[in-house]
Amino acid sequence: MSKTTHPRTYEHAEPLFAHWALTDPRSPEHSALRAQIIEVCLPLAEHIARKYAGRGEIFDDLLQTARLGMVMAVDRYDVTTGSPFLGFAVPTIMGEVRRHFRDHIWPLHVPRREKELQGKVRAATEELSRRLQRSPTAQELATELDVPVTDIARTLVAANAFQTRSLDTPARDNDGDPGMTVAETFGAEDPHYRLTEDTITVAPLVAQLSSEEQQLLIWRFYDTLTQGEIAERLGVSQMSVSRKLTRLLGDLRTQAADQPVPAA
Structure with missing residues (x-):
């Protein structure tokens, strides 16, 4: 079956996954379809990476991280569940980008317990996202890890402590050019x-x-x-x-x- 038979946008990638699931994992066609799916989904990774641009990290690093998350989503997605690929891929990619920030930037003081629990929350979030085909709630995370929901809330709040900027810092547009200050972008x-x-x-x-x-x-x-x-x-x-x-x-x-x- 030729590549042009299937939609070539990540919004409607399910037919490609369905075809891929029917091929022999050892066959050249299987590898070719995987490469095609990854190519089709690359714009999704870039779109998510741009949402996190201008937060103190080099965009190329964010893009590489988002693409890694996208490949993980492609390899883990199960088309037989009937759930849309986007519903699984977006939280998976965003989770990888957020992990990048958490692992590399901590300018605010965060208690050690929150840092330690954050790794468990991150792993539980990925597992529940695969299982539920959506992002888990705080209560679901608390149940999964057998901890009070207030601990989950504090840990998620602490995750936002990875980066600070002055409100007078010029924000940058998608092309990397300086524009309005951060304060001027607030609604x-x-x-x-x-x-x-x-x-x-x-x-x-x-x-x-x-x-x-x-x-x-x-x-x-x-x-x-x-x-x-x-x-x-x-x-x-x-x-x-x-x-x-x-x-x-x-x-x-x-x-x-x-x-x-x-x-x-």
């Missing part, structure tokens, strides 16, 4: 940031909540589910979820305000 403040900040501020109080209340906060502010999606999971109305969240956050703010201020 309007999302109103949900304040709610998330409130939740983080009262973290010690959150630990004292019931498991049901903690799960509600995790769904809303970590898994970023909408109130409607949470309502479907709980079998209640969206208005009921809204009232529960409003009451819960109000109670947490009140308790936080009553906490004594530590001596300087």
